[in-house]
Amino acid sequence: MSETFDHGGGAPAPGKSCGTCTMCCKVLQIAALNKKHGEWCPHATPGKGCGIYADRPHECRKFHCGYLSSNMSEEWYPLKSKIVLMADATGGITAVVDASRPDAWREKPFYPQLKAWSRELLGAGKYVVVRIGKRAIAVLPDQDFDLGPMEMDEPLVIETAPGPAGGPIYRARKPDPGYALRAGAAPASIKKE
Numbered sequence: 001m002s003e004t005f006d007h008g009g010g011a012p013a014p015g016k017s018c019g020t021c022t023m024c025c026k027v028l029q030i031a032a033l034n035k036k037h038g039e040w041c042p043h044a045t046p047g048k049g050c051g052i053y054a055d056r057p058h059e060c061r062k063f064h065c066g067y068l069s070s071n072m073s074e075e076w077y078p079l080k081s082k083i084v085l086m087a088d089a090t091g092g093i094t095a096v097v098d099a100s101r102p103d104a105w106r107e108k109p110f111y112p113q114l115k116a117w118s119r120e121l122l123g124a125g126k127y128v129v130v131r132i133g134k135r136a137i138a139v140l141p142d143q144d145f146d147l148g149p150m151e152m153d154e155p156l157v158i159e160t161a162p163g164p165a166g167g168p169i170y171r172a173r174k175p176d177p178g179y180a181l182r183a184g185a186a187p188a189s190i191k192k193e
């Protein structure tokens with residue numbers, strides 16, 4: 001089943017609720033609490049909820065993950081999938097994965113859907129990135145690029161080169177000059193989008 005990611009962000013979609021999920025209280029960074037990626041919030045009771053619900057920070061109040069704010073199927077419920085979907089600043093998709101199941105995103109139906117979104121979004125200059133703690137993996141149509149530790153707001157550079165069949169091949173890198181190509185093509189053959 002092909003899923004439509006529509007991160008309205010403002011409110012849960014009709015019929016959706018967090019239920020007993022507290023996955024975002026683990027995998028996301030919460031600046032107001034000085035909480036890092038992948039660490040349980042001290043106020044969270046896994047499987048139950050927030051211990052300071054009435055007084056939770058604004059960051060928590062305004063957050064609705066992609067599952068919650070769209071009509072995505074129950075397979076994507078973060079408590080089970082271990083994947084919290086969110087829109088990035090450019091309208092791309094970030095899939096934040098629970099480090100206790102770091103390969104969850106590679107499973108079906110998640111991986112084929114991430115690839116489909118990647119194909120869909122690249123034409124509009126938007127990307128799909130998997131995050132496991134601070135580790136970032138760019139999911140591109142033809143291959144994936146493990147970029148290692150990156151900040152959430154650190155920009156990603158996507159480059160294209162002509163592929164053997166005539167269509168483009170894509171590569172991702174950090175925007176630093178020390179970057180080493182992982183796909184084996186000579187840098188001179190790469191052109192930036």
Ligand code: SF4
Nearest residue numbers: 018021022024065078
């Ligand atoms: S990850 Fe999504 S469904 Fe789970 S608690 Fe957070 S907002 Fe709710």
Ligand code: SF4
Nearest residue numbers: 025041043044050060
């Ligand atoms: S304050 Fe509450 S809602 Fe916010 S991360 Fe902690 S447990 Fe979750």
